[in-house]
Amino acid sequence: MxxxxxxxxxxxxxxxxxxxxxxxxxxxxxxxxxxxxxxxxxxxxxxxxxxxxxxxxxxxxxxxxxxxxxxxxxxxxxxxxxxxxxxxxxxxxxxxxxxxxxxxxxxxxxxxxxxxxxxxxERLSDGDIKINHSLTRNGSCSLRLLCSVNKRDVNITWSNLNGSDVNATQGVLYVPPGDVNFTYICNASNPVSNVSKTVSPKEYCDKDNSQASPKLNLPWILGILFTICVIILIFVIYKRMGKGKGKKEDISTTYAQVEKPQGPDGNLYHEPQKDQQCLTVYSEVQYAKKTNSQKKTVENKPTPLETVYSTVQFPQENRQNGTNAQSAGPSNPNKVAAKD
The missing domain is CATH 2.60.40.10 (Immunoglobulins)
Known part of the structure; x- marks a missing residue:
């Protein structure tokens, strides 16, 4: 106590x-x-x-x-x-x-x-002053500028180079559209130092306009990119579907020379009075085009022979000798070897 x-x-x-x-x-x-x-x-x-x-x-x-x-x-x-x-x-x-x-x-x-x-x-420097702005658009540029210093006991004031009155409250400056071309000064002071920073409101208006323009064109750019992607996708699908379809078979022409066979006298095809004659028969043979896999499979196999049946007619004089032209059917085939 x-x-x-x-x-x-x-x-x-x-x-x-x-x-x-x-x-x-x-x-x-x-x-x-x-x-x-x-x-x-x-x-x-x-x-x-x-x-x-x-x-x-x-x-x-x-x-x-x-x-x-x-x-x-x-x-x-x-x-x-x-x-x-x-x-x-x-x-x-x-x-x-x-x-x-x-x-x-x-x-x-x-x-x-x-x-x-x-x-x-603390002694103030120019870098201690921060300027933040907010832009209001009503067909023109209207700004609200905030000058701040993150130090204690700092006094903030606004002025302009024209010497006219400014609308500022607690470090906030209100700039009407008609005054955006003026140059304003933010003054920051404490008992031991005094610094200032110059601000041009028009720069903030121009900067925001340049940043807003790309945003307006963005939907158009996205639409164009989407259209290009769709066209490319359709083209790729079309090409893949085209590869899956069967292709028309190639047509090649084989030329064969058929000689009248020389047989014994009295044979239907034998003409002792005249020299042997040759008939040229043109035949169309369709070959299915082989795929790459098929070509590899049969690459080492011997080429097979295909038999072509042709109809051969002899001159009219054979009929005068009492022999009629007959079609060479399966009983009397003319065989032609064709390479693949």
Whole structure:
């Protein structure tokens, strides 16, 4: 119970004591440096206290340097004392964003304090600014531009090169169709830096138009490709069906020479008074065209002979000799050997 009362008393006294201190707000950029200036004369010593922990960083005296061993570990090599006892901190990082209390004791044994509230900001660059747009089409180009920076405590403002008023709210710029040819500037600033980016709304309109054109032609392109595919498919099917159909048989003509047989006297075909004569018989023989597989099968087999029966008629003078022309039938065949 006693411990709790002591803690509460310490907290209350600190609050009252801190509220009685002079307060200064200081802003610096990350990686930079800061001097916590006291602006006081007749100073004997200054105890620099880190809040809210209450740890002493270092004790400085006007006109005297400080040793690293006397500095709190996390600040060693980064702090030094100014001639008037002010504290100089360099290589600032986000972790240095704290409240620093300077307990000052004068040569007349008077005491007072100064509370420094240090804020460490990141320095902005052009690449930190992002511009997003949304396009509304009602027969013309109407834009909504959003300027944003992903940093804390950044102030965004819009302006244009013509110096006219702009319609902007919380980083959002509304550009009517009649103002798309103007050039606008997005300004981003924080307490330690200021950057800007120039924007031409017409570029966004032209870009969206170029991207929209291929989409309008896409159905036509797909229709043409589909038609070509159908034509190719029909052609392939037709070719395959044509190969399956039987082809007309090739017709070749075989020429054969048939001689009258020379027999004994009185034979029907024998004419002793005249020289032997030859008759030329033209026969048409149809051969079925062999496929490649059939050709391979019979490639090594001997070529077969086919027998062709032809009708041969002798001249009229045979009838005068009392012999009538007869057809050569199966009993008297004329055999012709034909090659395949």
């Amino acid at each position: 006693l411990l709790l009362l002591l803690v509460m008393f310490g907290i209350n006294s600190c609050v009252v004591y801190c509220e009685s201190c002079t307060q200064k707000n200081v802003s610096r950029s990350e990686g930079g440096e800061v001097v916590l200036r006291v602006h006081q004369t007749g100073i004997r010593t200054i105890n620099w206290i880190l809040l809210p922990e209450g740890n002493v960083i270092v004790t400085t005296k006007p006109g005297r340097s400080i040793e690293d061993d006397d500095v709190r570990k996390q600040y060693r090599g980064r702090v030094r004392s100014e001639a008037d006892g002010s504290l100089h901190i360099n290589h600032l990082s986000p972790q240095d964003q704290r409240s620093y209390k300077a307990d000052i004791q004068t040569k007349e044994d008077q005491t007072f304090c100064i509370l420094f509230n240090l804020t460490v900001y």
